[in-house]
Amino acid sequence: MEILVCVKRVPDTAENEFELNGAGNDLDRDDLVYSVNEWDNYAVEEAIQMVDKMGGSVTVVTVGDDESEEILRREMAMGANNGVLLSDDAFEGSDGKGIATILKAEIEKGSYDLILTGAQADEGAGQVGGMVAAMLDYPYASLVNKIDVMDDKKIKVGREIEGGNQEMNEISLPCVLSIQTGINEPRYVGIRGIRKVSSVEIPVKSASDLGLDAASVGSAGAKTRRVDYFVPDMGEGAEMLEGSTEEIIAKLIEKLKAKGGL
């Protein structure tokens, strides 16, 4: 099975405290720690396990700048066979549809049975997979937490739905699936693994390589735009308890007693 996994380099929410920049319209990006989007690791792990069982290959692709190469290498260190970087100044400012348009152009150059994405990334929209599928007229299922291959034309997938329930679907190949965390346990990647793939050539493709009209992607083609970042006024928020640990605990115990917690 030929599998393409779409991945993204994102600010690591576990490693950063997000602050606005001086102008207050963007994140202060100077010291941000980036990593591969958490959901994407599950998608890559799933792809590798499927290929281990059935043969074929796993390709990881991303839309980004030079710095995105590091996350492709990380996923190749996990076991992905190939990496492709889609990079062009014309891609800057793309909305979800712009990114989907770029990925679709690359997908059409290959011959993939299955295309995976993470269920969502840093922006939390969870939009690109469904858009790519619609553009290709492939079937789509989101939030997938189980994949069973039935034959070379059909798979059975479980979707995580509300209340911890699972919606089972039969879906024809080729298709696009967005992968939910928890579907597997992504393997650990050590320094040695990364070093092994450090000299592997990763092709970089531009808008013209992909046959894309620059006006259809990037900020030129974006119907949806981010205007600014801000910290919302959420009212008072929590009453913050301060002081020594003993003082904090004494205050907390009083409150817990009053509220039925003790």
Add this chain to the structure above:
Amino acid sequence: MTQIYAYIPFKNGSAEDVALEYPAAAKKIDAAAMLTAVVTGSGAELDSVATEMSKIYEQVIKVDNQALAYPNAEVVRKALVNIIPKDAILLVAHTTFGMDIAPGLSVKMDAAYAADIVDFEGIEGTRLKMVRQELGGAVSTHVTADISAGAVITIRPGAFAPVDGGAANGTITDKSADAGDLASTRKFLEVVEAEVGDVDITKSDVLVSIGRGIEEQENIELAQELATAMNAVVSCSRPIVDAKWLEKSRQVGTSGQTVKPKVYMAMGISGSFQHLGGLKGNPFIVAVNKNPKAPIFQVADVGIVTDILEFMPELTEAISSL
């Protein structure tokens, strides 16, 4: 005039709460907009939801087809493409169904797309201004979308005030004949119900709930000791279940359990909306987190900025010696 359509999700013959929240969202987009509810399904269940909606919405469209009996996003999408006018705004709840249908629908309608919107700030020219969150709720952003060729927008359930429904005497229009070909290459098979775990966290008045801040599996013992001292039960957020440290049945959130405790001890939980979506009944929330900017502090009643691994044993000891 702006035309807004609201897709009504329902379960067991009754509309989900978001049906009462669309009107407030539509008003914030354009107070003069014409708002129409869209209900797709099959048979008596569909009719009862359509009737229920006609008491809230002046205009209701129903689409009845056996293929729509279960809301398979690929099938519903096909019907909606044929039923929603091309320049309209379609609102869909940002649920597991909304995430499944809406991005592809926006492509098929050649409309703008915006996901998980928590507020609207009106239309200027051809652009609708909206508020959403990024990075797990750590920051908010304004986004604008060109709605001149229509838009598909998912809204966050619970983000808009529900209307006191019941006064309208709306018209129900049957558009079943317009649904078109509903054949699909994705076939719904069945819903597998969540497994019942060793402990029912929905029955406990006090929950000691742990998130990423627990760091290691062996530290769960610290939470268990605190829970024992408080006569409480240990629950958790999603990463703990993904790591297979606790059973799925212990997970609080939209993809886990919905709980209504009196007191909720959020220990090392950042507070994503998916997590908070499982917390109902306005509990007293105590949040302990190392990160002073954790979103949980915006919704908690009491907050403490510290490491739970140091704090929990001290609190356990203090409570045990009461």
